[in-house]
Amino acid sequence: MRGLLAYIDGREQEMLAFLEQIVNMDSGTLDKAGIDRLGSFLAERLETLGFAVERARQTQYGDHVIGRKAGSGSRSILFVGHIDTVFSSGTAAVRPFRIDGGRAYGPGVLDMKGGVATLIFALDALKATGHPSYEQVGMTVIFNTDEEVGSPSSRELIEAEARKAQTACVFEPARPGGEYVIARKGVGRYRVEVKGRAAHAGVQPEQGRSAVLELAHKIIALHALNDFSRGTTVNVGVIRGGDRSNVVAAEASGDIDVRVRTLAEAQRLEASFQEIAGSCALPDTTTTITGRLGRGPMEQTPQARRLFEKVQEIGRGLKLELKGIATGGGSDGNLTAQHTPTVDGMGPQGSEAHSDREFIEVATLVERVKVTALILASWPETIAQIG
Numbered sequence: 001m002r003g004l005l006a007y008i009d010g011r012e013q014e015m016l017a018f019l020e021q022i023v024n025m026d027s028g029t030l031d032k033a034g035i036d037r038l039g040s041f042l043a044e045r046l047e048t049l050g051f052a053v054e055r056a057r058q059t060q061y062g063d064h065v066i067g068r069k070a071g072s073g074s075r076s077i078l079f080v081g082h083i084d085t086v087f088s089s090g091t092a093a094v095r096p097f098r099i100d101g102g103r104a105y106g107p108g109v110l111d112m113k114g115g116v117a118t119l120i121f122a123l124d125a126l127k128a129t130g131h132p133s134y135e136q137v138g139m140t141v142i143f144n145t146d147e148e149v150g151s152p153s154s155r156e157l158i159e160a161e162a163r164k165a166q167t168a169c170v171f172e173p174a175r176p177g178g179e180y181v182i183a184r185k186g187v188g189r190y191r192v193e194v195k196g197r198a199a200h201a202g203v204q205p206e207q208g209r210s211a212v213l214e215l216a217h218k219i220i221a222l223h224a225l226n227d228f229s230r231g232t233t234v235n236v237g238v239i240r241g242g243d244r245s246n247v248v249a250a251e252a253s254g255d256i257d258v259r260v261r262t263l264a265e266a267q268r269l270e271a272s273f274q275e276i277a278g279s280c281a282l283p284d285t286t287t288t289i290t291g292r293l294g295r296g297p298m299e300q301t302p303q304a305r306r307l308f309e310k311v312q313e314i315g316r317g318l319k320l321e322l323k324g325i326a327t328g329g330g331s332d333g334n335l336t337a338q339h340t341p342t343v344d345g346m347g348p349q350g351s352e353a354h355s356d357r358e359f360i361e362v363a364t365l366v367e368r369v370k371v372t373a374l375i376l377a378s379w380p381e382t383i384a385q386i387g
């Protein structure tokens with residue numbers, strides 16, 4: 001193990017050079033050419049590491065890169081990292097990778113090219129030092145290209161691979177305090193639509209049934225479902241209705257964002273939505289509420305808890321106190337966690353994601369590579385323990 005850690009310590013400059021290279025390759029979600037260039041670069045790297053690489057071809061988004069390496073047993077671990085960023089083509093030329101005061105800056109350095117570098121160098125360390133786990137453990141790597149828009153084209157792939165794996169590690173950034181992510185809320189988008197009856201607002205207002213007024217009642221009822229103590233949030237964030245002030249509005253609608261910690265809570269909310277839709281404050285209006293939970297919640301199952309305890313034990317061996325945190329934001333960890341115990345937030349620590357101030361703490365890159373390498377090194381025992 002000491003050999004493994006010393007090897008990683010000796011690779012810091014190489015890691016930073018690699019990170020510089022991938023940060024300086026623009027890969028905004030809609031920049032297919034840019035992402036495919038980065039995908040090819042990473043595919044080559046995976047091949048060097050002994051992976052067989054496939055591509056899931058896409059027309060709209062970049063091709064997803066899938067690397068597979070069979071182990072000697074039937075069990076396998078899944079590594080997921082998205083290679084798209086929220087920055088458009090040309091950004092890296094304007095503000096390329098740079099290091100200043102122990103922090104590294106550049107588009108996507110935190111979210112999540114730092115995580116991609118963490119994974120690559122952890123794999124490299126096990127291979128280069130000839131660690132037996134590298135041959136024993138079956139490994140699948142997915143570099144997907146559309147996470148920043150909700151993984152519409154990679155979702156099925158990620159879920160299918162998660163179903164086959166006994167553990168998933170997702171390389172989203174650590175939280176600002178260095179925490180791993182052990183739970184994420186499920187996120188749903190719904191729409192409330194109200195139909196009333198139009199009428200002249202001055203001449204025959206009594207003939208009208210205002211959809212706008214009915215929507216107002218619905219919004220109050222929907223917001224009453226907020227329960228911060230359970231982590232449940234319901235927000236009607238956009239409303240539309242009517243088109244002239246002298247007409248009683250025939251139609252109105254609103255867009256609803258929902259966040260829940262558990263699937264049970266999502267079901268409870270959906271039942272309440274149907275009750276709210278079915279009761280009208282204003283007679284002769286009709287309301288429908290449609291939508292669904294896009295990414296289910298990442299709940300910490302007992303197995304996932306034991307997995308994270310193992311990660312913490314690895315941290316203590318490195319004199320790191322690793323904490324886990326729950327967050328309201330979604331990631332591909334929400335998808336894998338539906339099927340297999342998942343640790344997310346495996347990437348380096350930093351802050352200000354999705355902004356031009358985004359950075360990582362350089363020192364945490366080596367730390368995270370060590371933790372990842374040790375998770376993989378000890379995984380055959382871990383998986384026997386957590387069941």
Ligand SMILES: [Zn+2]
Nearest residue numbers: 111112147172
């Ligand atoms: Zn991300």
